[in-house]
Amino acid sequence: MNLYQPQQPSVLGAPQEQIRRGGFSFQSFVDSSPVTKENPWMLLEKEIAPDIVPAFGDYNSVQWIMHLGLGKDLVVQNESGKEIKLRFAGLLQSSIFQSEVIISEENFLEHFPSVAGYSYILIDAPSAHVVYISSMLEDRLKDFGFDASSTHEKLAAFQVVENTYLSVFQTLGGLGLLLGTVGLGIVLIRNVIERRGELATLRAFGFRRSILTFMLLAENVFLILAGLSIGTLSALLAVAPHLTTGKAPVPWLSLAFTLLSVLIVGLIASAVSATAALRIPLLPALKAE
16 A cells, blocks of 8 residues: 555665675575575575576565565566566665665676666775765765765664654554543543432432542542553563563653553543532432432
8 A cells, every 4th residue: 555665676786795795684585504594695696597586675675665575576677678576585684775675796787787887885984983984985076976874874764764653653552542541531420420329329328428439439440450450461461572672662651651641530530420420419319219
């Protein structure tokens, strides 16, 4: 359903130096031989079929944007307009190539022979000199349109998109929580209204209004706390594998504030309903009972 799904993504040709060097983390790859495990980039030089080219892609982009996977084919057109299949032999994990598909330089020149030179360059620079090297290269090569960016900046730009999706889901979840909290208040109010006869009978037997109010609040607080405890325990069990990895911090403060808000709303609804129900005249309620 993605209207912006790329039909012809950018294709990069990895030279022999990059293939021999290896590097980057892989989510998965098709071959599990010792040579491949040592350097999965060797899969790019494997011959499959005349019109099938082994390729690498980022796992998230291939899985969720292209709706493909490991061993699946992406059909693109080469320079002459002929359709070729880029078969994903490996998927990179949270890489800087989330907008590109990588093939070997040999296959790239075979299908795109008119592309001369290199327009995508990886520079292994010391972290302490990244800013200086970037500014120097951009200044010296400005006539060629050279634009340098660090891998941290590139990954941060990709994370902005992911965080936007997470924010949307968080907003929808907050809306659902808000509706559920309002529903909780309505249920508590209706519960007290339906017990008007019982409350009027207790008042007729001498129970004071303050004692009945305390009893209703105690019942509702117990139900709210029991519901919050069951829901919190279920949620913790569901995300336990994520918590053990420690890859991302958990917003404990905001979660605690959310649960506290639900408790406060429930208490307010209980207090309002109890006060309103106990102010009803005794005689009509007893007659109805």
